[in-house]
Amino acid sequence: xxxxNLLKLCAIPVILTSIVLSISSLPKFRQLxxxxxxxxxxxxxxxxxxxxxxxxxxxxxxxQKWIDVNLIHQKPAYENNGEVNINLGxxxxxxxxxxxxxxxxxxxVVFAILLGITCLINRERAKPITDLFVSIREIxxxxxxxxxY
Numbered sequence: 359x360x361x362x363n364l365l366k367l368c369a370i371p372v373i374l375t376s377i378v379l380s381i382s383s384l385p386k387f388r389q390l391x392x393x394x395x396x397x398x399x400x401x402x403x404x405x406x407x408x409x410x411x412x413x414x415x416x417x418x419x420x421x422q423k424w425i426d427v428n429l430i431h432q433k434p435a436y437e438n439n440g441e442v443n444i445n446l447g448x449x450x451x452x453x454x455x456x457x458x459x460x461x462x463x464x465x466x467v468v469f470a471i472l473l474g475i476t477c478l479i480n481r482e483r484a485k486p487i488t489d490l491f492v493s494i495r496e497i498x499x500x501x502x503x504x505x506x507y
Contacts, residue, residue, distance in 0.1 A: 361505070365502075368505060377471060379474070379488060381475060381478055382484060448464070
């Protein structure tokens with residue numbers, strides 16, 4: 359538990375600072391579009407490969423040994439009525455500190471992307487912030503190396 363907590367302690371600052379610094383250090387704003395397209399294509403292909411591997415393994419392995427078929431046919435403990443509820447409010451946090459405390463990685467990543475874009479647009483005025491983030495990232499990477507040892 360201590361080891362996992364120490365890893366989680368290092369994860370959020372490293373993720374936050376790395377995303378902000380990666381975006382803010384782009385030479386041109388147009389390169390952000392290329393990175394976004396490449397990321398979307400990479401995510402889609404990796405999802406497709408993961409689903410294919412999952413279906414292949416599920417069909418090869420005899421799952422009836424480990425899974426009770428009657429449990430699959432039971433009524434779920436909750437009813438959704440077929441509605442899909444997407445809460446975009448959870449993606450855009452109103453308080454980044456509370457998201458960090460809750461370890462809400464999605465809202466932290468969205469905040470880091472928005473902050474990185476803002477730093478990219480305001481390159482000269484954001485120099486003190488990017489310098490601070492470089493220092494924070496290096497310190498937490500050193501801490502992470504110590505935790506891993």
